[in-house]
Amino acid sequence: MSAPTGERPRRPSPVASARPQRRPRKPPPQPFTLLGLVGLAAFTLVTAWDWVLGIGFNPIALPGELADSNPAMVEGLFNITDADWRADYAELLRTHFTDPDSPWLLSLDSRIGSGLVETVQIAVLATLVGAAVSLPLAVLNSRLGAPNRTTHAVIKTLNNINRAIPDVIWAALFVVLVSVGALPGILALTMFTIGVVVKLTSDVVDGVDLGPVEAARAAGASHAAAMRTALVPQILPSFASFSLYAFELNLRGAAVLGFVGAGGIGQAMNYYWSQLDFEAVSVIIFVYLVLVVIVEQVSISVRRRLV
């Protein structure tokens, strides 16, 4: 071992040299990190404080606020410990979803049942129509698929605008254009589906294998033919998976549409809420939740099979 080299005992190192080794200094934090943390804290304080620019969110007082509830609503919505409430609940489920005259005993003709069916219909139609429109738009929304830069830029801007408008706002606007009912709901969620599927699918287009496209071009294919035969088959599985994902989102989104008059289960929810019939609202929430969970499980298993 080498002789002591300095005042500090050091580990023997294979590159022991004349220059004393030092532990390298830890680099100071990046200005980005510092600015980011400060900005984060400032933004949080501004938005959480109870003043003009904040919503008055106080995490410490929150448990107290939660405990200080509206007893009528709580008892209506989830008074599970009460036997009478449970009996009422079962009775509600029975009157809304069974029909002794029907061959299957089940019936979806009540306000809640038909609302539920309409929600599914709106989601299905919006997803199918929206996805069908989205595939060509997704191709045009990518650098590879657009025939020229202008098309790419125009489609991209339009879709960004589309995505910036929340689905309920679309629904409210379509209610003005085609009046109340399921139709404005279908149209609104179609726009929403286009926004989601085009965005996600065109991101996939940017990462495809260019080989087949070049081969198609070399064989003399037109731009459209090259895209159809060489690009679309590559993005089809992701596209299908995103469309299913959009269906899940649509089923969730369809519940809100009723509040602006665009059909679906939200209409029933809004109706019973305004009647202060919280038990019926609770039934709706429960049944709708079951539906969403079932559809999600099916969709997830199909999506796993796809990609």
Next chain:
Amino acid sequence: MTETRSRPARSRLAEQVRPERPFARFRWTVTLVLTALLVWSSATVDASWGRLTEAPGRAVGFAQTLVANASLEPLGVALEAMWESIAIAWIATLIGAVCSFPLVFLAAGNLTRGRVKQPVRQLLNVFRAVPEIVLAIALIPFLGLGPVTGAVAMGISSIGTLGKLSAEIVESIDRGPLEAVEASGGGRLTRLRWAVLPQAMPEIAAFWLYRFEINIRVSAVLGVIGIGGIGGFIAQAVERNVFERIGLGLVVVILATMLVDAISSRLRRRLIEGPSPAAQARRERASVAGAEHEEDPE
């Protein structure tokens, strides 16, 4: 038999070269199911399809009314509503981020055993499955109808997605640093601090920002049930035919959402890719100069 033999050799060759397309059962099932769904839905849904033909004409008329009534007078109220939506979304994201963060490490398969991982995953799935509107309505009896209700509802729902996606990020980290910390005697928390966080944190933070973008849209949606914000502002304006508010509200929501998206996506890129090469070079030059300066006395 005779017919086959009489065919010219060339076409037989062609037949051989192109094999028959195999029967794609999956594809046919999907096509059939989709067609059935389409037919059933469009036939039974209570939609007045006839109104669709009138829609373009009405849209033009509506757009003209909006332009004719264009005014900057309600700008202050609209901006205030938009800011409220953004604030709700931010608080919701923060609730989701803070509550999901400890769960992430329990839900990551490379840090915990299946015994711990599975229940945590299931918990996250429950949070994810419940739609925000259901959560919001369930919270109204406790918190009333206001921005905080919306923020808490969206926050709870964010816990699910953020937790699941962040756990997937943690599962994809490089094992090397983890083993290195273990080999030098690091405990559980040390491993988290020095092996997991440095690798996973940028991407997790990027996901938080992404969730913030989504939450802005969700908060606008929840606005219609009355939690406040730009969604309720526009929906009410549509209901009451206040055209100057509809037009301005739309412009504000589109511009603000796109602006936040743009800022957030730049921040996300910076988080994941690190500083730009130019900035990196500048910093390195500065630190090298500093280091040389330090060495000088020797």
